[in-house]
Each structure stands twice: as C-alpha cells, then as structure tokens.
Amino acid sequence: MAIAGPARLTRAPSVARPDAAGRPPRVGDTPLVRRALIGFVVVVGALLVVAPLVVILVTAFSAGWGGAVAAISHPDTLHAIGLTVATALVAVPVNTAFGIAAAWAITKFDFWGKRALLVLIEIPFSVSPVVAGVAYLFVYGLQGLFGPALQAADVKILFALPGIILASMFVTAPFVVRELVPLMQAQGRDVEEAAVSLGASGWRTFMSVTLPNIRWALLYGVVLCNARVMGEFGAVSVVSGNIRGQTNTLPLHIELLYHDYQTAGAFAAASILALLAVVTIIAKALMERQMPR
Amino acid sequence: MARRHVLPGFGLTLGITLFYVGLIIVLPLAALAVKAASLGFEDYWRVVSSARAVASYRVTVLSALAAxxxxVVFGLALAWVLVRYRFPGRQIVDALVDVPFALPTAVAGIALTTLFAPSGWFGAPLSAIGVTVAYTPLGIMIAMAFTxxxxxxxxxxxxxxxxxxxxxxAGRVLGARDGTIARKIIFPEIAPALITGASLAFARSLGEFGAIIFxxxxxxxxxxITALLAFIRLEEFDYPAAAAIASALLLAAFAILAFTGALNAVATRHLER
Known part of the structure; x- marks a missing residue:
C-alpha cells in the first residue's frame, strides 16, 4: 500500500516531503491537514457514534447491577427475548438457503432477466420497513388478499409469530445474496466445471469446491442478517400488533418500556441488543481479515 | 440459443430463487400497489395531498436532505482519513463506522433521545445556548444522519x-497545488461513488422509522415523518389512507433506485470509454 509507514507518525516533517521509502508525498499529507482531518473525524465520530453506545450502558446500570438484572429477567422481557431468538432461528437459516440458491443461479448460469432479478432482490434495502409492514398487512391481513381465506381456515399469520418472521425475511432477504454474488462472480466457474467433469455430483461440487471458497463471505452475510433480524423494528411493529408478553419482540418491548417511563428497564433491555451489535461488529472485522480483498 | 449448462442445479436454484422472491418481495409490494390503486385517482390524490401528508413530506425530505x-461532508472526511492516514486507533474508527448498521434502530432512537433531551448530556449544554434538538426537526435530522x-x-x-x-x-509534477489536485483530479474520480452513497443515504433517511420516532x-x-403517518393511519384502521401514503413512500424509493441505477450506467459507460 502506498501510504506512509509508522516512521511518519513519530517525526512528521513540516512540509510534505518524500517519506522514508522515497515515495512522493500525496495530497493531504501535510501535518496540518492531516491533524485537522483526523481530529474532526474522531471528535464528530465520538459525539455521533460512540456517545449513544455509552449512554445505553450508563443508563442501563443507573439502577445498579441488581436493577438491570431484575429488568432483564422480568417475564415479559424474557418472553420478548425468546420471541426474537425464535424469529431469528427461522428467518436467518431460510434467508441463508435462499441466498446460496440465488447466488448459485445468478453466478453459475447465464439467463435472460438476470439483472432484473438482482434489482428485485435488492429492493428491500430501499424500502422503508414501515412500508414493508403495511404491504404484508395487505396480503395476510383481514383487509388483504388472503386474509378472509386464512381467517376461514383459522390460520393466524398477522399479529402472531409467522407474520413477524415473514416481515423479518422481507427486510433481510438481500443480506446473504449481496455478500455471495460479487465473490462468486469473481471466482468464476472453472473450478466447479472441472469438478463436475471429473464426475462429482452438484451437491458434492458445492460442498467441497464452492463452499470452502465462500465460507467467510457466507458467514459474514449470516452474521449481518442475524443482527438485522433481531433488531428489526418498523416492519415488525406493523405486523406484530404489539401484544405485551405475546407478540412483542425485544425491540418492540424496549419501545413499550420506554414509553411506560421505565427508562432503566428499557435501557437494560437495549443493552442486550447493543451488546449484540458490538459482537456483530467485532465478528465482521475479524471475518474481513479472512477474506481476500 | 439452447446451450446445455455445464453445471447442475440451474432449474432447482433458479426455481427456489424465483419462488422466494415472488412470495417474500413481489407479492406484498404488488398487494400494496393493488390496494392503493383500488382507491381511484381522486381519493388517492385527496389522501396523498392532504395538508398533514404534505407537511410530513416536507419535514421528511428536508431533514433527509440536511442529513x-x-x-457527504463528514462521511467523505471519514473515508479519506481511514484510507489515507495511519494513526493509532484507526481500526477502531473503521469498525465504529458500522455501529449504525448493527445497532437496532429503536435502540439508537432511545439513546439519541436520552442524549439530546433537555436534561441529557448534549441536550443540557445545547439548551443553555438556546438550541433545542429533541422533539424538533433538528432531532429528526440527527437520527437520520446517524443511521x-x-x-x-x-x-x-x-x-x-x-x-x-x-x-x-503527474498533477504535482505539473505544478498543481494540493487544493487543485484534490479538486481537479481526485474529486472527479470519487464523485460517482459519492453520489451513489448519497442517494443510498437519502433513501434510507426517507424510510427511517425506529431511530426517528423517539x-x-x-x-x-x-x-x-411520512412513515409514521402511514403507521398512524393504520392504527386508526384507515387502511386505504395507509395504503396510499405507503405507496407514495414506495414510489419515492423506486425513483431514487432508478436515479442511482441510471447514474451508475452513465458512470460505467464513461469509465469504459
């Protein structure tokens, strides 16, 4: 990489000069610009990004360890945690399977409409979660396409776990595909074609040729998908009905506690999700080192 | 052209993909579109052009533009610092960029509200100098900027x-100063990415809900905000109005998507030449 090494950090010259390795200076390498930009970024970043994380922890433990533990172990909070985990246990594996299938079809074959398919898959990134929730209401709700038939058959989808899972699957549908497609595109088809021509079955080819090459990108997509499923608020808020102790996922339960002026309890519950976010970010950083760039 | 595929699994994987995309993505959006269309033009227009709806577009769009x-300024500076400089803690700053992605929006919402409430860490000093953030459009802007x-x-x-x-x-050899090189050589190279990133950020801001409503x-x-108005109409059991407002948000999202797509196509053609 053509960027100055640590030698520059200890003895910054007053004017941009060639560095120890003899590389010419680059734009913005003067100490003044450098310090000003790093200072600006670190200060604004601390105020905008770090402060929210800190305030969550401080408020969560404002009533002491006991208060936080009591808030988290309240039956309604435990139920919300269970519901969130159950949603992720269905939505994440389904989206992973979909992501692998879609990436295989898109990168290993040429067919008409491939670009349009990719655009369709990425739509959930641009659509407001509230819009997604409203849209699901018009499919499975009483006002919707299948609502009357579902009611006649006594099948509950909305305001119940299946609706929460469906809305979460919509929001996170592109997560795994987006990580796999660029990588599998870059890797081409030669190795798989060689394996098949040597007599390997499709499944065998995928498991022992493709999967080892994409495992980090796959895991990366799964981790991000899981974080989003567990934290989804807008879409789930519309389809869940917000029934306390029944259809409240953890983010919805946090909203309920917050509006009930149980601030410490809300933040104690929020600190679980903040912890999940921190673990997700650390896992992401570790996996990025494993992936070739 | 009927070329036999070398690799197996085309029918199976494409079948799964089309079924899933159809069921999870296309069907609900189509149902929303049908519901909104069933209103008829006059009723639809009455809902989406009502004073309250227009006020919600105003605050949503203006806050999203400001965020x-x-x-564009802060994100560009951040990307520049991460790529161009090596300093202690750089990897931590790099990882922190992902906090808004990973932190659930509702959690971000209550955290930002607590910080900027009149009694909060930032809110108290700000209100001392007469700036109110919480419960004003400025607060909406900050939540959008965060996410x-x-x-x-x-x-x-x-x-x-x-x-x-x-x-x-080359620019330097020809005698250009840093400012000129940044403006005439570096900026044109990163402009397409900056515009793409800005439209993604704008689209996300328009649709953001959890971080804002607190x-x-x-x-x-x-x-x-407009997303909340759709939600409120739903809670009032005014389903046609909810469908109309949600479909307006959906159209805005598609317009931004088309804009970004067209822009990328132009940029790609420009680079290939």
Missing amino acids: TAFN SLPFIVRTVQPVLEDLDPAAEE IAGNQPNRTE
Whole structure:
C-alpha cells in the first residue's frame, strides 16, 4: 500500500516531503491537514457514534447491577427475548438457503432477466420497513388478499409469530445474496466445471469446491442478517400488533418500556441488543481479515 | 440459443430463487400497489395531498436532505482519513463506522433521545445556548444522519483505496497545488461513488422509522415523518389512507433506485470509454 509507514507518525516533517521509502508525498499529507482531518473525524465520530453506545450502558446500570438484572429477567422481557431468538432461528437459516440458491443461479448460469432479478432482490434495502409492514398487512391481513381465506381456515399469520418472521425475511432477504454474488462472480466457474467433469455430483461440487471458497463471505452475510433480524423494528411493529408478553419482540418491548417511563428497564433491555451489535461488529472485522480483498 | 449448462442445479436454484422472491418481495409490494390503486385517482390524490401528508413530506425530505449533506461532508472526511492516514486507533474508527448498521434502530432512537433531551448530556449544554434538538426537526435530522452514515463511507472508501497515485503525482509534477489536485483530479474520480452513497443515504433517511420516532416528538404538521403517518393511519384502521401514503413512500424509493441505477450506467459507460 502506498501510504506512509509508522516512521511518519513519530517525526512528521513540516512540509510534505518524500517519506522514508522515497515515495512522493500525496495530497493531504501535510501535518496540518492531516491533524485537522483526523481530529474532526474522531471528535464528530465520538459525539455521533460512540456517545449513544455509552449512554445505553450508563443508563442501563443507573439502577445498579441488581436493577438491570431484575429488568432483564422480568417475564415479559424474557418472553420478548425468546420471541426474537425464535424469529431469528427461522428467518436467518431460510434467508441463508435462499441466498446460496440465488447466488448459485445468478453466478453459475447465464439467463435472460438476470439483472432484473438482482434489482428485485435488492429492493428491500430501499424500502422503508414501515412500508414493508403495511404491504404484508395487505396480503395476510383481514383487509388483504388472503386474509378472509386464512381467517376461514383459522390460520393466524398477522399479529402472531409467522407474520413477524415473514416481515423479518422481507427486510433481510438481500443480506446473504449481496455478500455471495460479487465473490462468486469473481471466482468464476472453472473450478466447479472441472469438478463436475471429473464426475462429482452438484451437491458434492458445492460442498467441497464452492463452499470452502465462500465460507467467510457466507458467514459474514449470516452474521449481518442475524443482527438485522433481531433488531428489526418498523416492519415488525406493523405486523406484530404489539401484544405485551405475546407478540412483542425485544425491540418492540424496549419501545413499550420506554414509553411506560421505565427508562432503566428499557435501557437494560437495549443493552442486550447493543451488546449484540458490538459482537456483530467485532465478528465482521475479524471475518474481513479472512477474506481476500 | 439452447446451450446445455455445464453445471447442475440451474432449474432447482433458479426455481427456489424465483419462488422466494415472488412470495417474500413481489407479492406484498404488488398487494400494496393493488390496494392503493383500488382507491381511484381522486381519493388517492385527496389522501396523498392532504395538508398533514404534505407537511410530513416536507419535514421528511428536508431533514433527509440536511442529513445527507452532513454525511457527504463528514462521511467523505471519514473515508479519506481511514484510507489515507495511519494513526493509532484507526481500526477502531473503521469498525465504529458500522455501529449504525448493527445497532437496532429503536435502540439508537432511545439513546439519541436520552442524549439530546433537555436534561441529557448534549441536550443540557445545547439548551443553555438556546438550541433545542429533541422533539424538533433538528432531532429528526440527527437520527437520520446517524443511521445513514455508513452508506457514504462504505461506498466512497473502496474507490479512494483504488485511486492511482500516479495521477496525483503527474498533477504535482505539473505544478498543481494540493487544493487543485484534490479538486481537479481526485474529486472527479470519487464523485460517482459519492453520489451513489448519497442517494443510498437519502433513501434510507426517507424510510427511517425506529431511530426517528423517539426523538421527533411526532407533532402532526411539525415533526411527523411520512412513515409514521402511514403507521398512524393504520392504527386508526384507515387502511386505504395507509395504503396510499405507503405507496407514495414506495414510489419515492423506486425513483431514487432508478436515479442511482441510471447514474451508475452513465458512470460505467464513461469509465469504459
């Protein structure tokens, strides 16, 4: 990489000069610009990004360890945690399977409409979660396409776990595909074609040729998908009905506690999700080192 | 052209993909479109052009524009610092960029509200100098800026990394100052990525819900965002109005998507030439 090494950090010259390795200076390498930009970024970043994380922890433990533990172990909070985990246990594996299938079809074959398919898959990134929730209401709700038939058959989808899972699957549908497609595109088809021509079955080819090459990108997509499923608020808020102790996922339960002026309890519950976010970010950083760039 | 596929699994994987995309993505959006269309033009127009709806577009779009403008400056500076400089803690700053992606929006919402409430860490000093953030459009803007920050950084960062130092050197050899090189050589190279990142951030801001509703105060005609108005119409069991407002948001999202797509197509053609 053509960027100055640590030698520059200890003895910054007053004017941009060639560095120890003899590389010419680059734009913005003067100490003044450098310090000003790093200072600006670190200060604004601390105020905008770090402060929210800190305030969550401080408020969560404002009533002491006991208060936080009591808030988290309240039956309604435990139920919300269970519901969130159950949603992720269905939505994440389904989206992973979909992501692998879609990436295989898109990168290993040429067919008409491939670009349009990719655009369709990425739509959930641009659509407001509230819009997604409203849209699901018009499919499975009483006002919707299948609502009357579902009611006649006594099948509950909305305001119940299946609706929460469906809305979460919509929001996170592109997560795994987006990580796999660029990588599998870059890797081409030669190795798989060689394996098949040597007599390997499709499944065998995928498991022992493709999967080892994409495992980090796959895991990366799964981790991000899981974080989003567990934290989804807008879409789930519309389809869940917000029934306390029944259809409240953890983010919805946090909203309920917050509006009930149980601030410490809300933040104690929020600190679980903040912890999940921190673990997700650390896992992401570790996996990025494993992936070739 | 009927060429036999070398690799197996085409029918199976494409079948799964089309079924899933159809069931999970296309069907609900189509149902929403059908519902909105069933209103008829006059009723639809009456809902989406009502004073309260228009006020919500105003505050949503203006806040999203302000948040995007802020992130164009801050996100670009952040990407620049991460790519160009080596300093202690750089990897931590890099990881922190992903916090808004990973932190659930509702959690971000209550955290920002607590920080900026009149008694909060930031709110108290700010209100001492007469600035109110919580329950004003400024609060909406800050929540949007928070959630959409990674879009600009992560779009611009790889392009900055791939910049060819030779072009900069050539500029310097020809006697250009840093400012001129930045403006005439570097900026044109990263402009497409910056615009793409900005439209992604703007789209995300328009649709954002969880991070905003806590800090916004949600006063009709003043700090009520469009996504919340759709939600409120739903809670009032006014399903046609909810469908109309949600479909307006959906159309806006598609318009931004088409804009970004067209822009990328132009940029790609420009680079290939």
